[in-house]
Amino acid sequence: MKINSKLIWGILLFIGFSAQAQQLGDFKPKDATFGLGKLKASNKRIYISNFSINYQLFNEKEKTKKGGALFRDKGVRGDATAELMVGLGDLTEADFQTIANNLYQDFVADLNSKGYEIISSEAAGKTETYSGWAKDAGPKVEISAMPGMIIAYPEGYSFYYKEESKVGKFFGDKFAALDKTPQNLSRDLDDAIVVDVDLYVFFMKDLYAFQGNAANIKIKTQLSLVANEAVSAKSDKGFVFKKKVEYATGINSIYFAAGKYKIGGSAESTYTGTLKKDFTIGGVLDEKKIQSYAQGAVDVIGTSNYFGKTYRAENKISSKTTIIDVDPQKYIEGVTAAGKKFLEYHLNEFNKALK
Structure with a gap:
C-alpha cells in the first residue's frame, strides 16, 4: 500500500494546530466605538503611544479575625x-521580555501589511503635547506600582511619560478618565491615529x-488575559500603623x-x-485552589482566682507559601498566542472603518 506523504503531513499539521488551539479558552472580545465614520481610508498614519505588557508575578495576602469574649462572657x-x-x-526577566518583543514585532508587521505609516517617536517628541515629558525605551522590564506586578516594554520601542509628584499622581489617578493626551497628540500630528496597547497577564x-x-x-x-x-x-501602606489592602x-x-473637537x-x-470574559491560557500551569485558614484558640474553662475567673486564649497564625512550577517555553508560547489573537482581532475590526 502506497502512503500519501502529503496527506500525512497535512494531518500532522492539523493535529498540531488543533493541539495549540486547545490551549486557549473561549475568545470573547468586545468593542466600543465612536465616530469611526469620520475616518478616511487615506489617513493611515499612526503613532503607538503605549505598548506595555503587565505580568502578575506573585501575590501576598493577609487576613486577621479578631477574637474576644464569647457569648455571655x-x-x-x-x-x-x-x-x-x-x-x-x-520564569526569568528574559522570558517576559521575549513575549513583549514578539507581540510588538507582530503588531508592527500587521500594521505595515495593512498599509499604515508608523510615526516615529522622534516626530512625536517634537509635539506640544509631549513638551516637558521624559523619554524611555525598551527592552525594559520594571516593577509596577501595583503589588506583585511587573511591566515589560519591547525592544526597538520608545515612549514618553510624564514625571509626577505624589500629589500629581494622586490627582492623575482620580481623573484618568478625563485624560486628553491621545486626542492632543492626534491634533499635533495632523489628525494621525494614536493607538495605546495595554495587556494584562494574571495567573x-x-x-x-x-x-x-x-x-x-x-x-x-488560572493563567489568562484578564477582562476586568x-x-x-x-x-504595609497606610496611616500610622494601620495597614490597608491594595x-x-x-x-x-x-x-x-x-x-480632536475644538x-x-x-x-x-x-x-x-477589550474582552467580555477572561481569555484563559491552558496547559501552562496546574489549575488548583490554594487556601490558608486559621482559627483562634478558645478558652471556656478559665483560671479561678480571688476575683473570679480569668480567660486566656492563644492567638493562631497560619502561614502558607506556594511556588507554582511553570514551563517557561509553554508560558511564552501561550501568552504570545493569546496576546496576538487579541491584537489581531481588534486591529482588523478597527481597520474595517478605513476601507
Whole structure:
C-alpha cells in the first residue's frame, strides 16, 4: 500500500494546530466605538503611544479575625491570622521580555501589511503635547506600582511619560478618565491615529472564603488575559500603623483615537477593544485552589482566682507559601498566542472603518 506523504503531513499539521488551539479558552472580545465614520481610508498614519505588557508575578495576602469574649462572657477566643504568598517559579526577566518583543514585532508587521505609516517617536517628541515629558525605551522590564506586578516594554520601542509628584499622581489617578493626551497628540500630528496597547497577564483569581470565627483566604490559579480583574494584596501602606489592602487591577485593552473637537476637546473618532470574559491560557500551569485558614484558640474553662475567673486564649497564625512550577517555553508560547489573537482581532475590526 502506497502512503500519501502529503496527506500525512497535512494531518500532522492539523493535529498540531488543533493541539495549540486547545490551549486557549473561549475568545470573547468586545468593542466600543465612536465616530469611526469620520475616518478616511487615506489617513493611515499612526503613532503607538503605549505598548506595555503587565505580568502578575506573585501575590501576598493577609487576613486577621479578631477574637474576644464569647457569648455571655463564658470564655474568650484568640485572634486568628491567615497569611498566603503564591508566586510563579522558573520564569526569568528574559522570558517576559521575549513575549513583549514578539507581540510588538507582530503588531508592527500587521500594521505595515495593512498599509499604515508608523510615526516615529522622534516626530512625536517634537509635539506640544509631549513638551516637558521624559523619554524611555525598551527592552525594559520594571516593577509596577501595583503589588506583585511587573511591566515589560519591547525592544526597538520608545515612549514618553510624564514625571509626577505624589500629589500629581494622586490627582492623575482620580481623573484618568478625563485624560486628553491621545486626542492632543492626534491634533499635533495632523489628525494621525494614536493607538495605546495595554495587556494584562494574571495567573490567579481571588475566591470567596467564608470567614465565620476564622481568618480564611482562598485563591485559584488560572493563567489568562484578564477582562476586568482586581486581585487583593497585602499592603504595609497606610496611616500610622494601620495597614490597608491594595489591589492589582487589569483590563486588557487597545485604544485608537483620531482628531480632536475644538469644543469640548474629546476625540472625533475612537475605538476601544477589550474582552467580555477572561481569555484563559491552558496547559501552562496546574489549575488548583490554594487556601490558608486559621482559627483562634478558645478558652471556656478559665483560671479561678480571688476575683473570679480569668480567660486566656492563644492567638493562631497560619502561614502558607506556594511556588507554582511553570514551563517557561509553554508560558511564552501561550501568552504570545493569546496576546496576538487579541491584537489581531481588534486591529482588523478597527481597520474595517478605513476601507
